[in-house]
Amino acid sequence: MLLVKLFRRDFGGVASAMGASLLPVAAALASLGEGMGPTVMTISLLSAAASLLGILSAVEHVMDDREGWIAPFILSLGRLRYAVVRAVVSTAVSLAATAPALAFYALIRPASALPVATAVFLSSATGSAVGFLIGLSAPTRGYGYAWGVATWTALALVYEVVLTFLSLYFALSELLFAAALLANPLSAARLAGLAQADPHLLTLGPVGDYLYRSLGLHAPLLFPATALSWVFAAVAACLLVASRRDL
């Protein structure tokens, strides 16, 4: 019952506003067609937007609790159960907020729906866990949003550019490059969808070729497994922080 009431409270803010803004983006991306190129572009753009939605909405939820009257939740649930409830509700809100845009896209491009949904759901879940961690750690709501946007910019926009730039000057092996991609939770979530649309990992170039040669048809499974591990790792970090921090 508490879960449902918290869900209703939390769905009304950043999540629903950003979820609504994804609808025209999904419509524009659906208009591009159904080949691998348009699908990969859809995965990249929608998963980036979904991760930002997840981060900012989770920051909002945790700050609503922390700057509100958090004592009843801590008293009745305890710190760990509160953190679990908060993680579940924030993730559910993020997934629900992205669902209309995904449903709209799936209606127009059913063949590409599964890879796009995989990337978007994993990205929003990962973003939600990262946002929860930021919300617990930031001193105020303003810092929380600023840290959230900065984290998203670093992980979703800058990370792979820096990686590519480094590869121009240093001889990075394919293994190192693949490990670096998987070390970024948002990249792992995006690539989980991409690996479904492109099982031979052609769009990853030499790194994809290396992974496919090393792991064969199991290669595409590496990304969703890593993305899910990141979600669990981030939630575990939240539980640890929630159990030790002054609230």
Next chain:
Amino acid sequence: MRLAARKRLGNFQLEVEVEVGEQVIVTGPNGSGKSTLLRCLSGLWMCDPPTSGKWLYVPPEPQAPRRIRARDYVEILESALGVKARLDLMGVDYLQKRMGELSSGMAKRLILAVALSTDIPLALDEPTAFLDSKWRVKLAEVLKDRKPVVVSTHDLDFINMLVGWDLVELEEGKAVRVVRGHVAS
């Protein structure tokens, strides 16, 4: 009962251990550690040794998500605390409004009403802040038979309404005076 908490915050060290009755006023100058003591009791702040955390802390400023309706907020609190809120205790009759539309005093009355509806030990931090004189008197009446409860305040009028309660005076994180069953001054 025993009020005990130790907590270091930068250069400030709270170190309190006193035996008191079940109705206690904690008073003292700004920065003496009143709120820190109550937050430690409630388990919101991590203290050494860890406290039981069985106290319901009610903060001085009534903070709540601004966009939510008072009715929905009360329902969430009722679910969390497992109680039916007795809103009449503090004259709350504005549940249709959003929390952001309420004055600080109205929001404070709502939160106090929910807290007073429980049978959980209460840690009330400056409970009269934002309340007008009518609701201060009403709060003192409601608290009269309430146990256990710890009230942190430097509102002298309110302290004088709680005659017979034990009084702990803090200074720089230490309990410097304990009065059993204080009388109005």
